[in-house]
Amino acid sequence: xxxxxxxxxxxxxxxxxxxxxxxxxxxxxxxxxxxxxxxxxxxxxxxxxxxxxxxxxxxxxxxxxxxxxxxxxxxxxxxxxxxxxxxxxxxxxxxxxxxxxxxxxxxxxxxxxxxxxxxxxxxxxxxxxxxxxxxxxxxxxxxxxxxxxxxxxxxxxxxxxxxxxxxxxxxxxxxxxxxxxxxxxxxxxxxxxxxxxxxxxxxxxxxxxxxxxxxxxxxxxxxxxxxxxxxxxxxxxxxxxxxxxxxxxxxxxxxxxxxxxxxxxxxxxxxxxxxxxxxxxxxxxxxxxxxxxxxxxxxxxxxxxxx
Amino acid sequence: xxxxxxxxxxxxxxxxxxxxxxxxxxxxxxxxxxxxxxxxxxxxxxxxxxxxxxxxxxxxxxxxxxxxxxxxxxxxxxxxxxxxxxxxxxxxxxxxxxxxxxxxxxxxxxxxxxxxxxxxxxxxxxxxxxxxxxxxxxxxxxxxxxxxxxxxxxxxxxxxxxxxxxxxxxxxxxxxxxxxxxxxxxxxxxxxxxxxxxxxxxxxxxxxxxxxxxxxxxxxxxxxxxxxxxxxxxxxxxxxxxxxxxxxxxxxxxxxxxxxxxxxxxxxxxxxxxxxxxxxxxxxxxxxxxxxxxxxxxxxxxxxxxxxxxxxxxxxxxxxxxxxxxxxxxxxxxxxxxxxxxxxxxxxxxxxxxxxxxxxxxxxxxxxxxxxxx
Numbered sequence: 001x002x003x004x005x006x007x008x009x010x011x012x013x014x015x016x017x018x019x020x021x022x023x024x025x026x027x028x029x030x031x032x033x034x035x036x037x038x039x040x041x042x043x044x045x046x047x048x049x050x051x052x053x054x055x056x057x058x059x060x061x062x063x064x065x066x067x068x069x070x071x072x073x074x075x076x077x078x079x080x081x082x083x084x085x086x087x088x089x090x091x092x093x094x095x096x097x098x099x100x101x102x103x104x105x106x107x108x109x110x111x112x113x114x115x116x117x118x119x120x121x122x123x124x125x126x127x128x129x130x131x132x133x134x135x136x137x138x139x140x141x142x143x144x145x146x147x148x149x150x151x152x153x154x155x156x157x158x159x160x161x162x163x164x165x166x167x168x169x170x171x172x173x174x175x176x177x178x179x180x181x182x183x184x185x186x187x188x189x190x191x192x193x194x195x196x197x198x199x200x201x202x203x204x205x206x207x208x209x210x211x212x213x214x215x216x217x218x219x220x221x222x223x224x225x226x227x228x229x230x231x232x233x234x235x236x237x238x239x240x241x242x243x244x245x246x247x248x249x250x251x252x253x254x255x256x257x258x259x260x261x262x263x264x265x266x267x268x269x270x271x272x273x274x275x276x277x278x279x280x281x282x283x284x285x286x287x288x289x290x291x292x293x294x295x296x297x298x299x300x301x302x303x304x305x306x307x
Numbered sequence: 308x309x310x311x312x313x314x315x316x317x318x319x320x321x322x323x324x325x326x327x328x329x330x331x332x333x334x335x336x337x338x339x340x341x342x343x344x345x346x347x348x349x350x351x352x353x354x355x356x357x358x359x360x361x362x363x364x365x366x367x368x369x370x371x372x373x374x375x376x377x378x379x380x381x382x383x384x385x386x387x388x389x390x391x392x393x394x395x396x397x398x399x400x401x402x403x404x405x406x407x408x409x410x411x412x413x414x415x416x417x418x419x420x421x422x423x424x425x426x427x428x429x430x431x432x433x434x435x436x437x438x439x440x441x442x443x444x445x446x447x448x449x450x451x452x453x454x455x456x457x458x459x460x461x462x463x464x465x466x467x468x469x470x471x472x473x474x475x476x477x478x479x480x481x482x483x484x485x486x487x488x489x490x491x492x493x494x495x496x497x498x499x500x501x502x503x504x505x506x507x508x509x510x511x512x513x514x515x516x517x518x519x520x521x522x523x524x525x526x527x528x529x530x531x532x533x534x535x536x537x538x539x540x541x542x543x544x545x546x547x548x549x550x551x552x553x554x555x556x557x558x559x560x561x562x563x564x565x566x567x568x569x570x571x572x573x574x575x576x577x578x579x580x581x582x583x584x585x586x587x588x589x590x591x592x593x594x595x596x597x598x599x600x601x602x603x604x605x606x607x608x609x610x611x612x613x614x615x616x617x618x619x620x621x622x623x624x625x626x627x628x629x630x631x632x633x634x635x636x637x638x639x640x641x642x643x644x645x646x647x648x649x650x651x652x653x654x655x656x657x658x659x660x661x662x663x664x665x666x667x668x669x670x671x672x673x674x675x676x677x678x679x680x681x
Binding site for chain 2: 106109230232275282283
């Protein structure tokens with residue numbers, strides 16, 4: 001604020017924070033949206049995300065290329081998704097509980113295998129500076145945008161389009177709305193859900209790769225602050241709409257940046273309460289839009305969590 | 308979402324019909340055999356993993372036994388770690404009998420601990436320790452009960468999914484705790500780790516006589532037994548099991564499903580809040596960030612492994628406490644990371660949940676099928 005932008009530093013800091021913090025949210029929520037649109041819920045994306053962060057970092061250290069790291073993370077994320085999808089196709093298996101188990105397993109395995117990679121430094125993912133038109137360093141740093149953020153935005157658009165207009169998108173939605181209808185059409189719901197969970201896992205792992213390869217840009221056991229767990233809430237918040245996921249992720253990122261931004265201009269009251277802002281917001285919206293007599297608007301019919 | 312509630316009818320033991328005893332035994336054997344088989348399968352998978360990283364699984368399991376249950380010292384260590392899991396396991400198991408999946412017990416632990424610490428502050432030196440501890444326990448239980456009861460309330464009256472709302476409430480609880488221990492309740496003397504003013508030594512909840520384990524273990528065991536009695540022997544528990552099996556049927560029978568949901572979630576939260584109180588009064592001495600140590604999340608694991616049976620929670624929690632306690636020894640002796648324990652827990656958890664699919668598939672456990680083929 002000593003640079004003369006004064007109170008404008010707050011919205012700028014929130015914007016910068018939103019862009020920086022939201023990228024993992026974008027990928028996890030898009031991944032979870034694909035899985036949930038197929039009628040299954042994967043609560044284990046937190047484990048997938050952290051394992052993806054570890055894999056991306058380790059592979060980037062060994063190969064020297066952050067992009068190979070991201071690809072490796074996607075592969076492991078898909079494997080986690082396949083395991084979840086395979087186990088859940090058996091009768092009487094609870095997909096929510098399996099998700100929690102996969103989360104614990106993924107976290108444990110990531111910490112176990114990631115131990116040797118806490119020290120080495122991995123190459124970071126590049127970012128693009130879009131703030132060159134401004135003389136203010138704050139604006140320039142706020143508009144330094146990582147490639148993955150842009151990819152996430154484009155992916156949200158593409159998924160939104162694909163859900164309505166492509167064969168795969170329609171198959172996914174039929175399976176998600178009614179297993180019986182899908183079977184009548186000659187589709188195998190278990191196979192579709194297996195692939196949807198794998199795709200969801202691969203995307204969640206990209207979110208993890210962003211954490212370890214860009215911001216905060218290191219690998220340690222506290223790398224995730226629950227982004228993977230929040231994916232489920234985010235997707236409901238976004239009404240299973242990919243563009244909604246993108247906007248909700250920005251909102252979550254911005255809300256998380258509110259506390260530090262206000263602190264930078266001297267407002268320290270309730271600093272810790274602002275961390276709760278995204279959660280309070282989600283809960284408030286859930287309360288306002290839920291009803292005991294009908295399912296949530298836009299919810300896939302076969303999804304257990306909305307019944 | 309529904310959880311398969313265990314509505315098996317009470318055994319009809321008749322002296323005139325010895326085969327009834329056999330049939331009863333067969334039904335009882337199913338969960339025991341499947342659970343033990345699943346644990347063995349999980350250990351086998353984990354052994355493969357350990358072989359792949361170049362260590363001997365035999366050495367590992369020996370060390371785990373030594374670290375968890377090999378000596379009186381390690382048994383006490385395991386029991387201490389099991390104590391909070393008994394209560395947080397109940398926080399998941401009780402609502403599960405009604406078909407609800409509550410995963411936010413962590414929030415009730417955290418706020419229960421803060422409420423207990425806050426309630427004690429003005430009373431220290433005014434009232435005798437025993438009374439202050441009771442007030443702390445009540446404060447923690449009320450706070451926890453409100454927090455999880457809120458998830459039940461939202462579920463029944465607004466249709467908000469309890470799994471998600473309880474998770475959100477857990478995050479909100481942790482933010483509230485940080486707000487309070489960094490603000491109004493902060494002890495100015497706690498510099499690096501913000502905490503409330505520590506309890507004086509004579510106000511702490513002590514150990515069970517003859518053991519180096521605090522009273523939390525006894526409280527947890529009693530809570531499990533009381534919960535079992537409520538669920539299996541009272542009419543309220545019976546109503547809850549019916550509602551968990553089929554909500555429509557329960558409503559048609561005129562059962563107060565809403566009151567059951569709110570009541571059982573509140574009771575579940577009460578136990579988690581009590582776990583927070585014990586953590587403050589017996590372990591930490593004050594409310595601080597260590598309250599969010601993940602007991603609430605491990606409780607989910609405990610409850611699912613116990614198949615939401617309050618009595619089965621006792622051995623499961625002790626087993627997990629033992630696995631947890633052996634982590635240090637494995638790290639020192641085998642040079643494996645402390646996360647080894649997490650990998651084992653995760654593997655066991657996945658395999659045991661996977662084996663849920665085996666229920667009802669074996670003819671030997673289902674006496675109804677015996678006669679048909681014979």
